Amino acid sequence: MKTRRDFLKFSVRAAAxxxxxxxxxxxxxxxxPLRAVQGWVTAGTERFAAFEAPRWQKAPAGASRDILVDPAxxxxxxxxxxxxxxxxxxxLISQMPGKNRQALMEEFFGKGGLRFSVGRTCIGSSDYSRTxxxxxDGDPDPELKRxxxxxxxxxxxxxxxxxxxxNPSLFLLGTPWSPxxxxxxxGSIFGGSMRKTYFSAYxxxxxxxxxxxxxxxxKVDAITTQNELDTDQDGRMxxxxxxxxxxxxxxxxxxxxxxxxxxxxxxxxxxxxNYDLWGRVIDxxxxxxxxxxxxxxxxxxxxxxVDAMSRVHEAFPEKHAYWTEGGPDFTSADYPTDWSNxxxxxxxxxxxxxxxxxxWNLVLDExxxxxxxxxxxxxxxxxxxxxxxxxxxxxxxxxxxxxKVIQREARVLAxxxxxxxxxxxxxxxxxxxxxxxxxxxxxxxxxxxxxxGATLHIRMPKDSVITLQW
Numbered sequence: 001m002k003t004r005r006d007f008l009k010f011s012v013r014a015a016a017x018x019x020x021x022x023x024x025x026x027x028x029x030x031x032x033p034l035r036a037v038q039g040w041v042t043a044g045t046e047r048f049a050a051f052e053a054p055r056w057q058k059a060p061a062g063a064s065r066d067i068l069v070d071p072a073x074x075x076x077x078x079x080x081x082x083x084x085x086x087x088x089x090x091x092l093i094s095q096m097p098g099k100n101r102q103a104l105m106e107e108f109f110g111k112g113g114l115r116f117s118v119g120r121t122c123i124g125s126s127d128y129s130r131t132x133x134x135x136x137d138g139d140p141d142p143e144l145k146r147x148x149x150x151x152x153x154x155x156x157x158x159x160x161x162x163x164x165x166x167n168p169s170l171f172l173l174g175t176p177w178s179p180x181x182x183x184x185x186x187g188s189i190f191g192g193s194m195r196k197t198y199f200s201a202y203x204x205x206x207x208x209x210x211x212x213x214x215x216x217x218x219k220v221d222a223i224t225t226q227n228e229l230d231t232d233q234d235g236r237m238x239x240x241x242x243x244x245x246x247x248x249x250x251x252x253x254x255x256x257x258x259x260x261x262x263x264x265x266x267x268x269x270x271x272x273x274n275y276d277l278w279g280r281v282i283d284x285x286x287x288x289x290x291x292x293x294x295x296x297x298x299x300x301x302x303x304x305x306v307d308a309m310s311r312v313h314e315a316f317p318e319k320h321a322y323w324t325e326g327g328p329d330f331t332s333a334d335y336p337t338d339w340s341n342x343x344x345x346x347x348x349x350x351x352x353x354x355x356x357x358x359x360w361n362l363v364l365d366e367x368x369x370x371x372x373x374x375x376x377x378x379x380x381x382x383x384x385x386x387x388x389x390x391x392x393x394x395x396x397x398x399x400x401x402x403x404k405v406i407q408r409e410a411r412v413l414a415x416x417x418x419x420x421x422x423x424x425x426x427x428x429x430x431x432x433x434x435x436x437x438x439x440x441x442x443x444x445x446x447x448x449x450x451x452x453g454a455t456l457h458i459r460m461p462k463d464s465v466i467t468l469q470w
Contacts, residue, residue, distance in 0.1 A: 037056065072414075074412070081357050083362045132189055142201040177237070179240060207258050222266060256293030309353050444462050
C-alpha cells in the first residue's frame with residue numbers, strides 16, 4: 001500500500017496566471033477536447049450549481065501544471081459520508097410535519113439528495129439529548145436485568161429505519177458517551193471514569209445494545225468503546241475517562257471476545273477522539289490482543305493535525321482510519337457560507353487515509369438545541385422551531401461536493417501540487433468515473449490541472465469549491 005509520503009512526493013511548478021475571459025469559470029482552450037467533463041460550483045450565490053466545465057485537452061510538450069492527477073497511485077477505498085443521529089436531531093425530525101420530514105430525510109439520504117451512506121448513532125444519551133440516560137440506570141445491575149432500549153423506540157429507531165429505507169446500504173457506527181453511572185467512579189454518567197470491576201458487564205451491555213437494535217430492524221455495523229475517552233468534560237455532560245491501559249484490556253479481553261461469542265460481525269474502532277492522541281493509538285495497536293479485534297481508528301479533528309492519521313497508517317497499514325465527528329458553530333456569522341473551510345477539511349481527511357467523514361448533529365434548532373452540554377454546535381442544517389424554515393450550513397454545501405458524486409468503494413488517487421490557498425483531492429469511482437475536487441479559500445485563481453498528457457484550465461471564483469467529474 002502507498003504511504004502519505006507518496007501523496008507529497010513532489011509538487012508541480014505553478015503555471016503563470018492566464019488572462020480571464022468573459023465566462024466566470026473558463027479560460028482559453030486551444031486544442032480539441034479529449035474528455036467531456038461535468039462540473040459543479042459553490043461560490044457567492046451559487047450552491048452546488050452545474051456549470052459548463054472546461055474539457056481535457058492535449059497538453060503542449062513540456063507544459064507545467066499546478067495540479068497533476070496520477071491515476072496509477074491509488075490509495076484507500078471510501079466508505080461514505082454522513083452525520084450523527086443524536087437524540088436531539090431525531091427528536092426534531094420526529095416533530096416535523098410528515099411531508100416536511102420525508103422531504104428532509106430524502107434530502108439527506110435519497111438518491112437526489114446528499115446521498116449520505118454513513119451515520120453515527122448514540123448508545124444512550126450524548127450532550128445533544130433532551131434528557132440524560134443510559135439503557136440501565138439506577139442501582140448496580142451487573143446482570144443487566146433492567147436493560148432496555150425503550151427510550152429509543154419513540155423517535156431514534158424510527159429515524160434510523162427511515163434513513164435505511166432511503167439508502168439500504170447505510171453503514172452505522174454506534175458510540176457511547178457514558179456507561180451506566182453505577183459502572184463508574186462517582187456513580188454518574190456526567191464525568192468520572194470507568195471501573196474495571198464492570199468490564200464484563202459493560203461488554204455484555206454493548207452486545208445487548210447491538211442485539212436489541214437488530215431486533216428492531218437496525219443493524220449497527222461498528223462500535224467504539226467511548227466517545228472522546230481522554231476527557232471527563234469536567235462533569236458538564238455525559239462523558240467518561242478511559243485510560244489507555246483500560247481501553248486495551250477492555251477490547252482484547254472483554255469486548256472482542258463478547259462480540260465473538262455472540263456471533264456478531266460488528267467492527268471495533270479505537271479511540272473516537274482527537275488527532276493529538278495518535279501516539280496512544282500506535283501503542284494500543286502494538287498489542288496483538290487489541291489488534292486482533294480492532295478494525296481501525298475513529299478520529300476527531302478538534303486538537304492536533306490531520307497527518308496523525310497518516311502516521312498511524314504508516315505504522316499499521318492494515319488498519320483503517322475513520323473521521324467520526326465535527327460540526328459547525330451555529331453562533332458563527334459564516335455558519336451558512338463556510339463551505340471552503342469544510343471542503344479543505346474534507347480533502348485533508350481523504351488525503352490522509354480517511355475512509356469516511358461523519359459530521360456531528362444532522363439537525364439542531366435555531367438555538368443549537370436540544371443540548372445538555374456546554375458546547376455551541378450547529379447541525380448540518382438548522383430547523384427553526386417557530387417557522388419550520390431550514391437553513392443549510394456551509395458544511396452541508398461542502399458535503400454536497402463529496403457525497404453526491406463519490407461512490408462507496410471509490411479509490412483516492414494521488415494528486416500533486418502545492419498552491420497557496422488551494423486544496424485538491426482526486427478519486428476514481430467503481431464505475432470508472434473520475435473526480436477532482438478543488439477548494440479555493442482565497443481570491444479568484446486560475447488553475448491548470450494535468451492528467452495523463454492532458455490539461456484542463458479552470459478559473460476558480462473567490463472562496464469556492466468546484467467538483468469536476470469525467
